[in-house]
Amino acid sequence: MTGNVLIRGGYVLTMDSAGDIPGGDVHVRDGEIVAIGENLDAPGADVIDAAGKIVAPGLVDTHWHMWNTLLRGLSDGVPTGESPVRSGSASPGGRTSRTGDSRPPSPPAPGTPRGYFVTCVALGRRFLPGDTYAGTRLACAEAVDAGITTVHDWAHNIRGIDWAEAGLRALSESGLRARFSFGYETGHQNDHLMALDDLTRVAAAWPAYSVAGRLHLGMAWRGTGGSNPAMRVAPGLYREEIETARGLGLPVSVHACGPRHAAGQLAAYAAEGLLGPDLQVVHLNNASAEEIALAAEHHTPASVSPFTELQIGYGPPVTGELLAAGVPTGLSVDTTMLSGNADMFAIMKVTQGCANARAYDEFALTARDVLRLATIEGARTLGLDAVTGSLAPGKRADIIVVSVDAPNLGLLTDPARLLVTAAHPGNVETVLADGRVVKRSGELTSYDVGEVTRSARAALAGVLTRA
Numbered sequence: 001m002t003g004n005v006l007i008r009g010g011y012v013l014t015m016d017s018a019g020d021i022p023g024g025d026v027h028v029r030d031g032e033i034v035a036i037g038e039n040l041d042a043p044g045a046d047v048i049d050a051a052g053k054i055v056a057p058g059l060v061d062t063h064w065h066m067w068n069t070l071l072r073g074l075s076d077g078v079p080t081g082e083s084p085v086r087s088g089s090a091s092p093g094g095r096t097s098r099t100g101d102s103r104p105p106s107p108p109a110p111g112t113p114r115g116y117f118v119t120c121v122a123l124g125r126r127f128l129p130g131d132t133y134a135g136t137r138l139a140c141a142e143a144v145d146a147g148i149t150t151v152h153d154w155a156h157n158i159r160g161i162d163w164a165e166a167g168l169r170a171l172s173e174s175g176l177r178a179r180f181s182f183g184y185e186t187g188h189q190n191d192h193l194m195a196l197d198d199l200t201r202v203a204a205a206w207p208a209y210s211v212a213g214r215l216h217l218g219m220a221w222r223g224t225g226g227s228n229p230a231m232r233v234a235p236g237l238y239r240e241e242i243e244t245a246r247g248l249g250l251p252v253s254v255h256a257c258g259p260r261h262a263a264g265q266l267a268a269y270a271a272e273g274l275l276g277p278d279l280q281v282v283h284l285n286n287a288s289a290e291e292i293a294l295a296a297e298h299h300t301p302a303s304v305s306p307f308t309e310l311q312i313g314y315g316p317p318v319t320g321e322l323l324a325a326g327v328p329t330g331l332s333v334d335t336t337m338l339s340g341n342a343d344m345f346a347i348m349k350v351t352q353g354c355a356n357a358r359a360y361d362e363f364a365l366t367a368r369d370v371l372r373l374a375t376i377e378g379a380r381t382l383g384l385d386a387v388t389g390s391l392a393p394g395k396r397a398d399i400i401v402v403s404v405d406a407p408n409l410g411l412l413t414d415p416a417r418l419l420v421t422a423a424h425p426g427n428v429e430t431v432l433a434d435g436r437v438v439k440r441s442g443e444l445t446s447y448d449v450g451e452v453t454r455s456a457r458a459a460l461a462g463v464l465t466r467a
């Protein structure tokens with residue numbers, strides 16, 4: 001694979017001032033888009049035929065706890081008192097759980113504490129660095145497959161520097177563009193400071209981690225409400241945490257206004273002068289109109305994760321309200337423990353549906369609007385809009401090619417509407433991340449999927465055994 005690629009003859013959704021180019025070519029050299037237009041001359045280029053297909057910017061996720069993809073399907077809880085995967089128990093093949101071919105966990109016993117947070121803490125504290133690597137790598141492979149080329153890894157199970165390095169290694173190997181937000185460990189005591197020394201060390205050594213700028217560092221902040229909803233972080237602690245991050249010049253992200261009792265968090269941050277373009281706020285479902293106006297006034301970006309917000313009962317997403325107020329907004333996977341998967345096409349579709357339902361208006365949010373959130377606007381909320389999120393000369397080559405040959409598409413009508421309402425990750429034929437072809441002809445080129453999933457199952461078996 002050379003660094004010289006021509007994507008030829010597709011319906012190009014630039015999501016930029018050039019608009020749509022039916023029958024357009026995109027020329028990529030050394031990871032950068034060098035030209036877009038009709039009938040481009042690109043001697044020696046590896047040609048990817050996109051005739052009759054949709055060419056679009058790679059999709060942008062803005063908040064994702066990638067490590068706990070290892071716990072997909074377990075948010076209802078696992079039995080306590082007995083390990084759901086017994087150490088050394090025989091699998092149907094007569095092998096032990098060490099191979100990862102273990103029995104599936106049995107349903108929770110009656111009376112078992114359940115739900116996302118309890119399960120996440122109970123199992124998250126049994127993670128070893130290799131488990132973080134296996135979970136993050138599975139998430140990265142899923143992102144590539146689904147056409148997501150930028151992720152915001154909200155790493156909130158950093159139990160020591162080795163866990164941070166494990167997540168960073170998975171991101172580095174993935175080829176994806178990423179923000180790595182260095183957080184705390186799941187279950188972190190609310191009366192203990194985050195590991196700010198480790199954060200400072202990673203920040204100082206960042207050039208060694210950044211893969212020539214493809215990864216950038218942020219902080220995943222507990223804010224006023226930490227891992228334990230029964231407790232609250234003391235102002236002296238949370239202020240020191242955000243001030244340290246800002247002192248290091250790092251962007252910060254915080255969950256705000258999740259459960260109904262947490263309404264008012266955004267107003268509290270505003271009162272303390274903490275809002276700003278470098279503070280991403282996640283889940284504004286229960287923010288008041290006044291709080292949304294405060295976010296807009298301070299150019300504070302928001303991340304909406306419709307599937308997890310619906311699943312956990314935070315209430316409907318308020319995307320239409322955020323956009324009407326002028327809040328920079330992106331979409332997110334959040335956690336596949338709740339969302340199930342990282343299908344950004346479905347995330348776009350449910351985002352549009354919820355917005356239109358709330359507005360009692362078929363046209364409150366158009367497909368184009370929501371595709372912008374999943375591309376250029378999402379990139380803008382991460383400070384990456386000059387680099388990715390649209391197709392234009394000078395930008396890095398984060399590009400997807402979507403085939404319409406499958407029966408769920410079949411027609412090339414309105415490409416934006418097809419992506420938002422009809423497409424799924426299986427329709428993503430080719431993916432370029434930073435100019436590197438990571439999926440081609442429907443197959444991942446950068447991962448041995450069998451090995452990724454086998455090692456994920458083996459890692460989960462170990463976590464469950466230790467739990």
Ligand SMILES: [Zn+2]
Pocket residue numbers: 063065154255282334335
């Ligand atoms: Zn989250």
